[in-house]
Amino acid sequence: MRDNFGRVIDYLRLSVTDRCNLRCRYCMPEQGIEHFPHRQILTYEELLRVAAGAAAIGVRKIRVTGGEPLVRKGLVDFIARLAALPQRPEITLTTNGLLLAQYAGPLKEAGLSRVNVSLDTLRAERFEQLTRRTGFAQVMAGLAAAEQVGLTPLKINMVPIAGVNADEVGDFARLTLERPWEIRFIEFMPVSDNLDYSPESRFPADDIIAAFSHIAPVEAVPRHGPGGVARLFRFVGAPGRLGVIPAVSHHFCHECNRLRVTSDGRVRPCLFSDDELDLRALLRSGADDEQLRDFLRRAITAKPEKHHIGAEDFRPGARPMQGIGG
Numbered sequence: 231m232r233d234n235f236g237r238v239i240d241y242l243r244l245s246v247t248d249r250c251n252l253r254c255r256y257c258m259p260e261q262g263i264e265h266f267p268h269r270q271i272l273t274y275e276e277l278l279r280v281a282a283g284a285a286a287i288g289v290r291k292i293r294v295t296g297g298e299p300l301v302r303k304g305l306v307d308f309i310a311r312l313a314a315l316p317q318r319p320e321i322t323l324t325t326n327g328l329l330l331a332q333y334a335g336p337l338k339e340a341g342l343s344r345v346n347v348s349l350d351t352l353r354a355e356r357f358e359q360l361t362r363r364t365g366f367a368q369v370m371a372g373l374a375a376a377e378q379v380g381l382t383p384l385k386i387n388m389v390p391i392a393g394v395n396a397d398e399v400g401d402f403a404r405l406t407l408e409r410p411w412e413i414r415f416i417e418f419m420p421v422s423d424n425l426d427y428s429p430e431s432r433f434p435a436d437d438i439i440a441a442f443s444h445i446a447p448v449e450a451v452p453r454h455g456p457g458g459v460a461r462l463f464r465f466v467g468a469p470g471r472l473g474v475i476p477a478v479s480h481h482f483c484h485e486c487n488r489l490r491v492t493s494d495g496r497v498r499p500c501l502f503s504d505d506e507l508d509l510r511a512l513l514r515s516g517a518d519d520e521q522l523r524d525f526l527r528r529a530i531t532a533k534p535e536k537h538h539i540g541a542e543d544f545r546p547g548a549r550p551m552q553g554i555g556g
């Protein structure tokens with residue numbers, strides 16, 4: 231289905247939990263997080279109904295996210311049920327990788343297509359500073375397991391922050407000379423005012439590109455398929471690719487193709503706007519499938535044309551990223 235700006239909305243991001251086993255400084259505060267009470271979290275039955283409704287109105291790709299999706303019990307079964315929807319949407323997962331070594335095999339068997347793993351440093355010590363937890367070796371084991379079972383092409387999401395880890399952009403980029411991974415550098419987004427880093431810590435797309443361009447000759451790679459958020463490059467002849475997600479500086483809103491559902495049952499038509507629709511109330515009001523599809527269509531028509539970061543009246547929203555799912 232198309233929204234009011236002619237964009238085809240065929241991608242659903244489903245956040246299955248707001249809980250996480252890390253505390254990345256750019257995503258959530260260390261203290262004072264109030265998790266949604268259990269009864270406010272959509273059940274897997276409810277999430278599946280939403281996914282089925284979305285698939286019925288044209289969604290072709292469903293990304294499961296969190297918080298950290300792998301901390302929710304029963305996720306593998308849920309993935310299997312999503313993958314079995316009659317329209318056979320592509321099912322993908324975004325994870326911090328901590329539990330991936332354990333779940334990669336079962337997830338692949340359940341029908342998951344591939345995973346995106348978030349990793350912001352290649353140094354164990356820095357990992358602890360950035361995430362306020364240990365677990366670097368587990369994430370590396372998770373990456374190896376994902377590759378081994380074929381949850382590929384593997385994409386790695388890295389958020390460079392000036393003065394913190396931006397000096398590792400080159401090290402990450404060099405990985406693509408050896409491995410068929412897509413390393414995606416994401417601009418730090420001021421999505422909540424509750425984070426350790428301010429917008430001044432941003433490391434914009436142009437600086438990211440400059441930080442890897444001197445390593446070897448770089449060429450642009452045309453994108454396959456519609457509506458990805460990354461601009462793609464590769465070192466000439468390298469097996470892997472480099473992506474830059476210029477979420478703030480050169481926004482890609484004109485090709486936005488996505489709808490988000492939060493774990494507490496709100497539809498969020500735009501990542502950067504707190505205007506949300508109460509899907510949970512609808513689901514729990516006894517609405518039938520046609521009413522659910524109408525609701526999702528209304529949410530699609532409520533999508534704004536673009537984000538307003540940089541505008542004078544822009545204020546970061548109330549939800550930290552872990553409550554949205556990225």
Ligand SMILES: Nc1nc2c(ncn2[C@@H]2O[C@H](COP(=O)(O)OP(=O)(O)OP(=O)(O)O)[C@@H](O)[C@H]2O)c(=O)[nH]1
Pocket residue numbers: 293295322324346385387416458459460475477478486488501555556
């Ligand atoms: N500004 C903006 N950023 C987004 C949007 N969707 C995803 N991102 C950011 O892009 C980063 C990567 O997101 P992923 O969860 O890996 O999903 P994806 O990039 O859509 O995944 P692919 O299907 O593999 O291209 C995250 O930091 C997201 O917050 C969006 O609609 N707008």
Ligand SMILES: C[S@@+](CC[C@H](N)C(=O)[O-])C[C@H]1O[C@@H](n2cnc3c(N)ncnc32)[C@H](O)[C@@H]1O
Pocket residue numbers: 250256257295296297298299324325326346347348387388389416417418419420421551552554555556
């Ligand atoms: C919120 S996490 C949820 C899934 C999972 N826990 C993970 O880390 O992959 C999804 C993505 O959002 C990104 N993210 C979180 N906060 C961000 C911020 N302030 N700016 C840019 N990206 C951010 C993370 O790096 C991650 O790739």
Ligand code: SF4
Pocket residue numbers: 250251252253254257258296297298326348551552
């Ligand atoms: S980025 Fe992912 S892993 Fe890190 S705190 Fe946020 S939800 Fe957790």
Ligand code: SF4
Pocket residue numbers: 481482483484486487488499500501502534535536537
């Ligand atoms: S910022 Fe909003 S409108 Fe722009 S691409 Fe992201 S979700 Fe779509």
